[in-house]
Amino acid sequence: MSHAALSPGAVAVITGGASGIGLAAATRLAQAGLRVCIADTNEPALATAAAALASIAPKGPASVMAMAIDVSRRETLVRLEAAVRDRFGGTDVLINNAGIQPGARMFDPLDNWERILGVNLWGVIHGTQVFVPNMIARGRPGLVINTGSKQGITTPPGSPAYNVSKSGVKTFTEALQHELRNTSDHQLSAHLLIPGFVFTGLTAGDRTEKPAAAWTPEQTVDFAFARIEAGDFYILCPDNDVPRQLDERRMAWAIGDVIENRPALSRWHPDYAETFEAFVKGD
Ligand code: NAI
Numbered sequence: 382m383s384h385a386a387l388s389p390g391a392v393a394v395i396t397g398g399a400s401g402i403g404l405a406a407a408t409r410l411a412q413a414g415l416r417v418c419i420a421d422t423n424e425p426a427l428a429t430a431a432a433a434l435a436s437i438a439p440k441g442p443a444s445v446m447a448m449a450i451d452v453s454r455r456e457t458l459v460r461l462e463a464a465v466r467d468r469f470g471g472t473d474v475l476i477n478n479a480g481i482q483p484g485a486r487m488f489d490p491l492d493n494w495e496r497i498l499g500v501n502l503w504g505v506i507h508g509t510q511v512f513v514p515n516m517i518a519r520g521r522p523g524l525v526i527n528t529g530s531k532q533g534i535t536t537p538p539g540s541p542a543y544n545v546s547k548s549g550v551k552t553f554t555e556a557l558q559h560e561l562r563n564t565s566d567h568q569l570s571a572h573l574l575i576p577g578f579v580f581t582g583l584t585a586g587d588r589t590e591k592p593a594a595a596w597t598p599e600q601t602v603d604f605a606f607a608r609i610e611a612g613d614f615y616i617l618c619p620d621n622d623v624p625r626q627l628d629e630r631r632m633a634w635a636i637g638d639v640i641e642n643r644p645a646l647s648r649w650h651p652d653y654a655e656t657f658e659a660f661v662k663g664d
Pocket of ligand 1: 400
């Protein structure tokens with residue numbers, strides 16, 4: 382990895398780092414010689430992941446840290462930031478990645494909605510607001526990578542709370558990058574990671590084997606780091622089912638609802654089924 386923030390000895394903090402995409406990112410960074418801190422609610426998974434990271438990190442356990450936190454609670458991120466500063470001197474790479482998708486319908490109880498927004502959206506806001514001022518003050522090359530979702534862009538029916546949270550992550554991260562590029566005296570950039578279908582605990586359900594359509598977490602993070610090296614803000618990941626071109630058509634159709642004054646979510650409206658299919662094919 383050639384990005385200045387991804388150099389050996391730099392410090393990476395990854396929320397939701399005990400499994401899935403977060404652990405794959407921590408693994409790649411540890412292999413590259415960065416010092417890594419994984420933070421997660423799942424304490425047994427954290428311990429297992431920390432041991433695995435220590436076994437592959439060139440400098441072993443000295444360059445690995447793990448901490449139990451709940452990203453929806455700001456005070457746990459404040460503790461995390463201070464602990465990383467204490468142990469490693471500060472943070473260069475922040476990956477706000479913790480997320481949940483338990484399913485929540487439109488009229489579900491409030492606590493369901495609050496939990497999803499608390500982790501997926503407030504977790505990213507807390508992480509950014511707690512860490513980034515210190516990363517700016519540190520004065521070193523740095524990255525903030527926030528994990529969004531295609532569901533935050535095309536907002537398919539069925540998961541409204543998740544979609545709202547991930548739309549918020551997109552909007553927040555765009556505003557963050559705008560703010561950063563209009564702020565002088567720092568070397569940070571923000572990036573929105575938009576995974577495709579990735580086989581992880583979040584999507585596995587009862588499946589024990591990766592479906593053909595899905596990417597692995599490792600494929601996803603390798604793609605993400607390559608796109609960061611290339612300078613992308615929007616890291617739009619394909620998968621084995623959906624190539625970039627199809628994503629582009631779906632996203633263009635979604636914003637077309639507003640421009641063309643079509644019904645909300647017209648992609649799933651029976652009157653628009655044929656027009657949408659033709660649009661996707663580029664007719
Ligand atoms: P995962 O379930 O393997 O990893 C998520 C991690 O976040 C888990 O280790 C979990 O314990 C942790 N976590 C949950 N709540 C937390 C909290 N309050 N505080 C700290 N940690 C917490 O799932 P995956 O797929 O690796 O998810 C990572 C991110 O990728 C999520 O933000 C998810 O929404 C996003 N994503 C995943 C996709 C997929 O197909 N797997 C597609 C699009 C986005």
